[in-house]
Amino acid sequence: MKKIIIIGSGPAGYPAAIKLKQSGADVKIIESNTFGGTCLNRGCIPSKAILEIAHRYHSIKEISDFFDPEPHIKPKWEKIKEHKTKVVEGIRTSLEKFFSMKKIEIIRGKAKLSSNKTVEVESGGAKSSYEFDKLIIATGTKPFYPKPFDSYKDFLTDSDKIFDIENHPKRLTIIGAGVIGIEMACFFNAIGTEVAVIDIMSEILPFEDQSITKVLKNSLEKRGVKFYLGVKTSDIKIKDGEKTLILENGTEINSNEIMVAAGRTADLKELNLEAAGVKYSKFIEVNSALETSNPDIYAIGDVNGISLLAHSASKQAEIVSENIMKETKEEFDKNIVPNCIYSFPEIASIGLNPKTAKEKGINTKTKKSFFQVLGKAVATKQTEGFIQIITDESDTVIGAQIVGGPATEIIHTIALSVKFKMKTKDLNSIIYAHPTMSEIIAEALNK
Ligand SMILES: Cc1cc2nc3c(=O)[nH]c(=O)nc-3n(C[C@H](O)[C@H](O)[C@H](O)COP(=O)(O)OP(=O)(O)OC[C@H]3O[C@@H](n4cnc5c(N)ncnc54)[C@H](O)[C@@H]3O)c2cc1C
Numbered sequence: 001m002k003k004i005i006i007i008g009s010g011p012a013g014y015p016a017a018i019k020l021k022q023s024g025a026d027v028k029i030i031e032s033n034t035f036g037g038t039c040l041n042r043g044c045i046p047s048k049a050i051l052e053i054a055h056r057y058h059s060i061k062e063i064s065d066f067f068d069p070e071p072h073i074k075p076k077w078e079k080i081k082e083h084k085t086k087v088v089e090g091i092r093t094s095l096e097k098f099f100s101m102k103k104i105e106i107i108r109g110k111a112k113l114s115s116n117k118t119v120e121v122e123s124g125g126a127k128s129s130y131e132f133d134k135l136i137i138a139t140g141t142k143p144f145y146p147k148p149f150d151s152y153k154d155f156l157t158d159s160d161k162i163f164d165i166e167n168h169p170k171r172l173t174i175i176g177a178g179v180i181g182i183e184m185a186c187f188f189n190a191i192g193t194e195v196a197v198i199d200i201m202s203e204i205l206p207f208e209d210q211s212i213t214k215v216l217k218n219s220l221e222k223r224g225v226k227f228y229l230g231v232k233t234s235d236i237k238i239k240d241g242e243k244t245l246i247l248e249n250g251t252e253i254n255s256n257e258i259m260v261a262a263g264r265t266a267d268l269k270e271l272n273l274e275a276a277g278v279k280y281s282k283f284i285e286v287n288s289a290l291e292t293s294n295p296d297i298y299a300i301g302d303v304n305g306i307s308l309l310a311h312s313a314s315k316q317a318e319i320v321s322e323n324i325m326k327e328t329k330e331e332f333d334k335n336i337v338p339n340c341i342y343s344f345p346e347i348a349s350i351g352l353n354p355k356t357a358k359e360k361g362i363n364t365k366t367k368k369s370f371f372q373v374l375g376k377a378v379a380t381k382q383t384e385g386f387i388q389i390i391t392d393e394s395d396t397v398i399g400a401q402i403v404g405g406p407a408t409e410i411i412h413t414i415a416l417s418v419k420f421k422m423k424t425k426d427l428n429s430i431i432y433a434h435p436t437m438s439e440i441i442a443e444a445l446n447k
Contacts, residue, residue, distance in 0.1 A: 010037020
């Protein structure tokens with residue numbers, strides 16, 4: 001029986017453990033923190049739990065004049081936190097029960113490599129050693145603090161701490177206009193916090209198509225979010241609970257909380273990767289079959305830096321489990337990963353956009369339609385935004401970008417066509433139910 005050790009129980013580690021156990025391997029999974037990783041405890045799940053509350057709160061306000069008396073409601077921070085904790089703990093308990101039912105051993109403690117065949121785990125001062133035939137490193141990432149924020153770490157908040165801050169902040173400054181920063185800006189703005197977002201880059205979400213992100217930025221600005229883009233921070237002043245961010249151009253921004261959302265970093269030094277000859281720089285180096293420089297060791301999920309998303313992590317877990325059990329070399333295809341941003345309005349994209357296609361020397365055609373032409377969008381007050389479907393010259397679908405509506409759901413129809421290299425006529429041959437927001441695909445293709 002193959003002896004497999006997995007370090008890390010996030011969306012990379014735990015699906016690999018389940019799959020490998022189902023395939024008959026002897027599996028042990030090591031976790032130093034709460035089971036379920038960043039995604040369940042400090043990432044996707046808590047953020048979506050609170051974003052949904054903000055979304056529904058916003059919807060109630062939007063239709064309040066249909067009621068007599070008009071509902072006058074305001075958010076309760078303690079209750080929001082309680083809900084988030086209940087959701088996270090509920091899922092974690094189910095997951096741990098499932099592992100116990102399937103008899104998959106969970107080892108609690110901090111793991112590091114001690115040779116190219118052994119892992120050492122330290123827990124409460126005690127050390128144990130475990131041998132492996134194959135090792136999967138799935139240790140994820142943690143919030144990154146660039147200068148000068150690293151010197152003020154204890155006084156600032158980040159995505160590990162924001163869901164548990166004591167009070168509902170009146171004013172919040174977010175450093176970083178990436179996915180986490182923007183989602184948190186949407187949430188806090190919706191529950192009445194004054195939000196400022198600062199970024200050294202001149203655009204928000206710079207890896208997304210700018211025609212899409214422009215819609216979101218305008219929408220957030222209309223709702224009162226202030227953006228300071230293309231600027232550097234020179235210092236921070238903290239006095240009597242007031243936190244002031246000083247920008248290089250002299251602007252001072254006061255707030256109750258400063259959240260650092262300036263990217264994520266992998267903690268690789270502590271894994272002692274040298275003991276097994278595993279090469280790394282910022283992330284662990286892997287080939288397209290997710291093998292490290294040591295052929296018995298794989299690195300999956302955030303820790304390899306290919307795509308810092310939970311669904312990429314889980315797909316990589318599936319691929320590596322198959323590769324280990326069947327001795328194959330299936331590869332992970334980054335091009336078919338949907339990128340979803342749970343902002344208001346939502347953003348979702350897949351494959352190439354006009355700019356990235358051009359960089360690859362591909363001539364493109366763009367088919368575009370706006371949500372406002374759909375009956376469902378008008379009836380449900382979701383008219384903001386549009387879709388653009390990108391094809392090559394032979395009409396093969398190579399990508400799409402959506403802003404508005406349930407973009408993060410609609411994207412999957414396009415994902416199928418990108419994955420199977422479908423032509424626009426194939427994508428248009430299915431019947432889109434009426435009235436739905438997915439009709440936007442047919443609207444775009446029929447133009
Ligand atoms: C606020 C926020 C919102 C997010 N929202 C989304 C979203 O909506 N959709 C999405 O796809 N992604 C989202 N992400 C990203 C997603 O959480 C990560 O991509 C995903 O968790 C990566 O999974 P992973 O298994 O590689 O690592 P992690 O989930 O980080 O898990 C790694 C685990 O390894 C453990 N570990 C580390 N070192 C050791 C060691 N030496 N010994 C033992 N255990 C160790 C850690 O404690 C951790 O539990 C979000 C992230 C954040 C922070």
